[in-house]
Amino acid sequence: MSPARKKATTRRAPAKKPLRKTAPARKAPEVQLKVVAATVAAQSGPPIKDVEGLMAYAYALEAEASERYSEFADAMETHNNREVAELFRKLARIENMHAEQILEEMGWTRPPAPPTGGWRWEGLEGPETADHTDLHYLMQPYHALQIALHNEKRAEAFFRDLIRRAPSGKVRTAAKEMADEETEHVRLVEEWLKRTPKPESDWAHDPDPPRWSD
Amino acid sequence: MTTSAQPQAAPTPQAFKSDYKPVWCPGCGDYSVLSSVTKAFALLELQPENIAIVSGIGCSSRIPAYTTCYGFHGVHGRALAAATGLKLARPELTVVAAGGDGDGYSIGGNHFLHACRRNVDMTYVVMDNHVYGMTKGQPSPTTEPDWDSKLSPGGTGMRAFNPLVIALAAGANFIARTFAGDPNTTAALIAEAISAPGFSFVEVLSPCVTFRPEQREWKQMVRPAPVQWTDDPARAARRLMTDDGMNIGVLYKGSRAAYRTHAAKTPKRPAELEEEFRI
Ligand SMILES: Cc1ncc(C[n+]2csc(CCOP(=O)(O)OP(=O)(O)O)c2C)c(N)n1
Ligand code: SF4
Numbered sequence: 001m002s003p004a005r006k007k008a009t010t011r012r013a014p015a016k017k018p019l020r021k022t023a024p025a026r027k028a029p030e031v032q033l034k035v036v037a038a039t040v041a042a043q044s045g046p047p048i049k050d051v052e053g054l055m056a057y058a059y060a061l062e063a064e065a066s067e068r069y070s071e072f073a074d075a076m077e078t079h080n081n082r083e084v085a086e087l088f089r090k091l092a093r094i095e096n097m098h099a100e101q102i103l104e105e106m107g108w109t110r111p112p113a114p115p116t117g118g119w120r121w122e123g124l125e126g127p128e129t130a131d132h133t134d135l136h137y138l139m140q141p142y143h144a145l146q147i148a149l150h151n152e153k154r155a156e157a158f159f160r161d162l163i164r165r166a167p168s169g170k171v172r173t174a175a176k177e178m179a180d181e182e183t184e185h186v187r188l189v190e191e192w193l194k195r196t197p198k199p200e201s202d203w204a205h206d207p208d209p210p211r212w213s214d
Numbered sequence: 215m216t217t218s219a220q221p222q223a224a225p226t227p228q229a230f231k232s233d234y235k236p237v238w239c240p241g242c243g244d245y246s247v248l249s250s251v252t253k254a255f256a257l258l259e260l261q262p263e264n265i266a267i268v269s270g271i272g273c274s275s276r277i278p279a280y281t282t283c284y285g286f287h288g289v290h291g292r293a294l295a296a297a298t299g300l301k302l303a304r305p306e307l308t309v310v311a312a313g314g315d316g317d318g319y320s321i322g323g324n325h326f327l328h329a330c331r332r333n334v335d336m337t338y339v340v341m342d343n344h345v346y347g348m349t350k351g352q353p354s355p356t357t358e359p360d361w362d363s364k365l366s367p368g369g370t371g372m373r374a375f376n377p378l379v380i381a382l383a384a385g386a387n388f389i390a391r392t393f394a395g396d397p398n399t400t401a402a403l404i405a406e407a408i409s410a411p412g413f414s415f416v417e418v419l420s421p422c423v424t425f426r427p428e429q430r431e432w433k434q435m436v437r438p439a440p441v442q443w444t445d446d447p448a449r450a451a452r453r454l455m456t457d458d459g460m461n462i463g464v465l466y467k468g469s470r471a472a473y474r475t476h477a478a479k480t481p482k483r484p485a486e487l488e489e490e491f492r493i
Pocket of ligand 1: 318
């Protein structure tokens with residue numbers, strides 16, 4: 001098939017919901033939901049030879065992201081933060097849909113197997129995979145979307161880098177399509193964020209905290 | 215649409231995850247360890263019914279319930295004792311003991327020494343967060359001496375336990391350290407540990423975001439160990455003298471043969487045991 005891929009379906013913003021009421025003012029939360037660059041497995045990125053290889057990585061990137069958002073949704077559900085759980089569930093569905101689209105567009109009947117030694121990401125995990133420690137049990141939809149935005153930006157950078165390193169015109173074209181899709185996702189999440197209320201500065205305050213030292 | 219050639223299907227880590235959803239705090243490093251353990255099983259193409267995960271007590275020790283493998287959530291500090299018995303009775307099983315630093319190095323410290331020394335063919339995964347998470351944040355043996363908290367004002371003032379030093383000195387055959395936030399490296403290391411003969415010890419730095427929120431910074435502090443693994447215990451010991459606890463990778467791979475029971479002499483049936491121990 002032609003390396004040019006159909007445009008993936010774009011993300012939809014969720015219906016606006018009222019924010020949970022925040023607690024009385026107290027010291028600023030010590031937890032930052034800022035995602036930082038990973039340092040351990042700093043590698044040179046995936047060795048892409050052809051369009052199939054590129055799309056296998058694109059699939060892994062989306063599938064890993066979907067799995068992680070599902071885990072986040074489960075964790076939030078367990079901790080009764082239903083609003084954020086729902087949002088993560090939605091993000092998981094969207095990423096899964098992207099992964100499925102890749103299978104369909106490539107005519108693959110099952111997920112591509114990882115290469116020997118596993119997927120070679122530049123960081124610790126795929127560029128769209130959020131870090132577990134970025135969660136907080138009192139986080140709000142805004143925080144979840146900040147995580148999603150960061151991931152979309154990393155995914156965009158990943159494909160832009162592949163355009164630069166592409167071994168052939170076909171790979172370059174496919175990488176550019178993927179990068180442009182991610183640019184669109186960044187825009188959509190930014191829009192979504194604009195419609196989402198910003199948390200108050202004391203969002204992490206818990207009147208009945210798990211640590212008695214609080 | 216034409217069909218493109220595609221790589222072969224891989225075994226799925228999901229097959230090793232149970233329907234029970236973890237109750238760990240959102241952000242806890244143990245979620246990643248669970249992912250890594252299931253990935254490791256998939257990498258090794260194991261089957262859940264051929265694996266037993268044995269744990270003690272603690273947040274991290276809940277891990278067996280979240281897998282589809284056989285599991286034993288036992289007594290605090292006794293994961294290794296139970297795992298040793300199981301492996302000797304059912305040598306065909308892949309036995310993984312798992313738990314926290316409190317469980318493994320404090321109340322279970324003695325078992326840790328002797329498990330390393332015995333060198334039974336099993337893998338011990340310790341999710342080290344330098345604190346007792348489950349009981350609300352008391353210092354553990356790996357807690358820094360100056361960690362100030364309401365439960366340990368001004369810090370314990372006690373030197374921290376160094377699990378890799380102890381494992382090496384006591385005779386573990388495979389020793390590695392990894393970081394929960396790097397689940398792919400962790401999965402690969404756990405898979406390697408399971409494949410290695412004898413007692414394999416994998417220390418996983420696994421942040422407790424609730425009682426040690428500053429451990430979120432670990433992801434910026436860890437780094438691949440600057441040197442390759444060694445099979446020379448003396449060299450491994452020298453490396454540990456300059457180790458700051460943030461080097462990730464395999465430290466030591468020994469060649470000591472795994473402990474074997476004299477199987478023919480081991481009574482297997484409860485009736486035989488009863489007979490043997492009759493007073
Ligand atoms: C015999 C016994 N003593 C004490 C306890 C209380 N206790 C339960 S878990 C735990 C420590 C857990 O810490 P760790 O093993 O580091 O696990 P984490 O919760 O941090 O994962 C203690 C002291 C117990 N359950 N049984
Ligand atoms: S208390 Fe700490 S170790 Fe226990 S689940 Fe929460 S974050 Fe994890």
